[in-house]
Amino acid sequence: MKTPVExxxxxxxxxxxxxEACALGAIVAGCRxxxxxxxxxxNEIAEHMSTLLPKVGGVYMQMEDEIASIASVIGSSWVxxxxxxxxxxxxxxxxxxxxxxxxxxxxxxVIVDVQRCGPSTGTVSLPMQGDVYQARHGxxxxxxxxxxxxxxxxxxxxxxxxxxxxxxxxxxxxxxxxDALVGHLTESVExxxxxxxxxxxxxxxxEPPEECRPFLSEDVAPMPIFGSGYRVHVTGSTHDERxxxxxxxPLFIDNVVRKICMKIQKHRxxxxxxxxxxxxxxxxxxxxxxxxxxxxxxxxxxxREEGLKVGYAxxxxxxxxxxxxxxxxxxxxxxxxxxxxNMGQIVNEVRRVVGCEAEVTFLPPRILGTIHEPSYTIKxxxxxxx
Amino acid sequence: MSEAYHHPLMKYVRKxxxxxPHCSGCGNGIIAQCMLxxxxxxxxxxxxxxxVSGIGxxxxxxxxxxxxxxxxxxxxRPLAFATGVKLGNPELRVVVFTGDxxxxxxxxxHLIHASRRxxxxxxxxxNNRIYGMTGGQVAPTTPHGMKTSTTPYGNLEHPFDxxxxxxxxxxxxxxxxxxxxxxxxxxxxxKGLLKEGFAFIEVExxxxxxxxxxxxxxxxxxxxxxLKRLSVPVSKARSMSxxxxxxxxxxxxxxxRDVVGLTKAYSRLLAEVGA
Numbered sequence: 255m256k257t258p259v260e261x262x263x264x265x266x267x268x269x270x271x272x273x274e275a276c277a278l279g280a281i282v283a284g285c286r287x288x289x290x291x292x293x294x295x296x297n298e299i300a301e302h303m304s305t306l307l308p309k310v311g312g313v314y315m316q317m318e319d320e321i322a323s324i325a326s327v328i329g330s331s332w333v334x335x336x337x338x339x340x341x342x343x344x345x346x347x348x349x350x351x352x353x354x355x356x357x358x359x360x361x362x363x364v365i366v367d368v369q370r371c372g373p374s375t376g377t378v379s380l381p382m383q384g385d386v387y388q389a390r391h392g393x394x395x396x397x398x399x400x401x402x403x404x405x406x407x408x409x410x411x412x413x414x415x416x417x418x419x420x421x422x423x424x425x426x427x428x429x430x431x432x433d434a435l436v437g438h439l440t441e442s443v444e445x446x447x448x449x450x451x452x453x454x455x456x457x458x459x460x461e462p463p464e465e466c467r468p469f470l471s472e473d474v475a476p477m478p479i480f481g482s483g484y485r486v487h488v489t490g491s492t493h494d495e496r497x498x499x500x501x502x503x504p505l506f507i508d509n510v511v512r513k514i515c516m517k518i519q520k521h522r523x524x525x526x527x528x529x530x531x532x533x534x535x536x537x538x539x540x541x542x543x544x545x546x547x548x549x550x551x552x553x554x555x556x557x558r559e560e561g562l563k564v565g566y567a568x569x570x571x572x573x574x575x576x577x578x579x580x581x582x583x584x585x586x587x588x589x590x591x592x593x594x595x596n597m598g599q600i601v602n603e604v605r606r607v608v609g610c611e612a613e614v615t616f617l618p619p620r621i622l623g624t625i626h627e628p629s630y631t632i633k634x635x636x637x638x639x640x
Numbered sequence: 641m642s643e644a645y646h647h648p649l650m651k652y653v654r655k656x657x658x659x660x661p662h663c664s665g666c667g668n669g670i671i672a673q674c675m676l677x678x679x680x681x682x683x684x685x686x687x688x689x690x691x692v693s694g695i696g697x698x699x700x701x702x703x704x705x706x707x708x709x710x711x712x713x714x715x716x717r718p719l720a721f722a723t724g725v726k727l728g729n730p731e732l733r734v735v736v737f738t739g740d741x742x743x744x745x746x747x748x749x750h751l752i753h754a755s756r757r758x759x760x761x762x763x764x765x766x767n768n769r770i771y772g773m774t775g776g777q778v779a780p781t782t783p784h785g786m787k788t789s790t791t792p793y794g795n796l797e798h799p800f801d802x803x804x805x806x807x808x809x810x811x812x813x814x815x816x817x818x819x820x821x822x823x824x825x826x827x828x829x830x831k832g833l834l835k836e837g838f839a840f841i842e843v844e845x846x847x848x849x850x851x852x853x854x855x856x857x858x859x860x861x862x863x864x865x866x867l868k869r870l871s872v873p874v875s876k877a878r879s880m881s882x883x884x885x886x887x888x889x890x891x892x893x894x895x896x897r898d899v900v901g902l903t904k905a906y907s908r909l910l911a912e913v914g915a
Contacts, residue, residue, distance in 0.1 A: 258914075287724065287727070287728055289724065308909055308910055308913040308914055309913060309914060310914075311910060311914055313727045313728065313906065315723065315724075315727060317720065317723070317753075318720075318749050318750065318752075318753040319749065321717060321720065322717070322720035322723070322749075322750055322753070323720075325713065325714070325717045325720035325721045325723075325724065326720050326721065326723045326724030326727070327724060328713075328721060328724065329692070329711065329720075329721035329722060329723065329724025329725040329726075329728065330724035330725065330727065330728035331724075331728075332709075332711060332724075332725065332728075333690075333724075333725055333728035333729035333732065334728070334729070335728045337724070337728075351714055352714055352717065355713065355714050480690045480709035480711075480725065480729065480732060481687070481688055481690070481709065481729055481731065481732050483687050484709070485654070485686070485687060485707055485708055485709055485710075486709055486710070487654070487703065487704045487710045487712070488710060488711045488712065489703065489704075489710075489712035490712065490713065490714055491712065497704075498656070498657070498704055499703070499704060499712070
């Protein structure tokens with residue numbers, strides 16, 4: 255007898271779109287609440303979720319705006335559902351206040367931002383990596399957060415599952431930073447047997463309600479679910495370990511900010527992932543993430559055929575920034591060329607981490623909003639290589 | 641005299657949450673008690689009621705005072721959060737506390753759409769006609785011409801009739817009372833708690849500190865009695881002209897209908913499509 259999820263997704267080779275892979279990854283991860291407001295280029299995620307979720311007992315809700323979408327996602331997470339929303343830049347901007355609320359209240363949830371060209375309405379169906387800092391610092395106040403960047407359709411499937419696992423493990427919102435290229439890309443993808451995929455569930459309290467401390471542990475406090483007898487008090491105001499509002503004494507404010515930051519910082523090395531290739535003998539490393547990494551890898555292979563000793567590093571985790579892994583890359587090469595489809599965002603993090611260990615240069619595509627043309631990148635690579 | 645006196649509703653109050661943030665003369669304490677009385681009279685299990693509130697004085701009625709699951713959310717958004725709570729677990733009774741700023745200004749769109757969806761949530765909108773917590777700024781419910789801290793020359797705009805708005809948007813139950821009309825309010829809350837659709841109760845409440853600063857009625861008792869004097873039952877209001885109703889508060893039940901609520905409709909969908 256097949257489970258509802260097995261009925262939806264057969265393991266094996268599929269030909270599918272990135273946004274569809276995102277929806278399927280979410281279902282496999284256990285997502286059972288999805289709220290959405292229509293926006294290009296994220297719509298296909300909602301179309302698939304609205305079809306699939308009722309088949310597995312899940313809820314699809316189209317809300318009146320993106321503010322309401324993320325709000326209802328957070329509400330649903332507190333009744334125990336793994337919850338997700340998807341959007342693009344303008345909607346991601348609208349969500350920021352409530353993403354801060356999810357961070358403050360330690361609410362697991364997943365936000366998929368299929369990035370398009372901005373600022374403002376911009377161009378709806380061309381890719382740009384303009385939301386990297388928004389994913390890090392978009393909400394007000396001081397906090398740490400997690401963001402992942404898929405480069406392919408299979409990546410989108412796996413990283414959406416990873417996003418849920420990290421959200422559940424660390425009780426925090428996790429952003430999947432896709433873009434119009436990866437989201438609308440259709441390619442063949444090998445879907446693994448769902449039984450081989452690790453799925454993480456949030457820690458629930460075992461202690462009686464009066465002893466429960468459901469907030470503010472660097473090692474992640476247990477999360478009581480509404481209706482389970484814990485009568486938990488959840489607030490976006492500064493609070494103590496029991497969730498009681500405490501907005502006057504600086505010591506409590508200090509405690510909240512430190513704990514929600516340390517919860518991520520302390521576990522940074524368990525969270526971050528970087529893919530590296532061809533670094534053993536490399537003089538120059540191309541560093542990229544998301545859709546740009548596809549073009550970067552192609553260039554690295556071409557350059558190697560031409561005899562250039564070029565390596566490749568792909569950030570899978572953007573936030574928290576993989577400091578140690580990138581410093582390791584810098585120590586292996588003389589120069590790092592950072593490729594991004596923007597005017598330079600993650601390159602600043604690379605420069606911060608690398609210091610004097612390697613020379614860092616930045617290369618946007620010849621025309622922003624398009625892929626890095628390999629011939630153009632190779633020309634620029636040759637200039638750097640000399 | 642050795643036996644300590646216990647308020648019969650204390651069992652619904654969260655331990656350690658007795659300190660009240662509301663100003664003296666505020667109607668919020670009355671409304672809190674009306675809610676707890678309604679729950680008590682219905683014999684509901686507070687462990688199966690989830691309260692959701694936004695930002696503003698009214699949001700502190702249940703948070704952290706009521707001993708139940710409590711989501712104290714962002715400004716204007718409690719109905720959007722509550723939508724996820726209710727659809728995520730339809731077994732829970734969901735009650736939203738909001739104010740006129742929270743529910744009608746910044747959160748006005750969510751109020752319209754929650755009403756239209758007819759989702760099984762009871763919303764108590766506490767209307768003090770002003771932004772109390774932030775210092776008496778003009779609200780979308782402030783009477784025309786009134787001076788406030790941000791309308792020093794008088795309010796150019798006209799106030800919302802929130803009950804009419806919610807009725808037009810499709811709610812199943814709509815009523816308006818004042819903090820003076822406690823018996824009617826308890827009875828309305830009981831109906832709203834049991835309603836299988838969107839229930840909306842607007843409560844006009846005295847704010848002697850901020851609203852009273854501008855009306856000159858700063859005395860708590862007098863400001864409560866003023867609400868009584870201004871009130872007109874809906875049955876009587878029907879035969880009154882617009883001029884006669886100017887400045888009056890129409891009280892009573894405006895809507896009480898049975899239409900299938902959203903979570904029930906969704907559960908039917910799940911039964912048809914689902915596993």
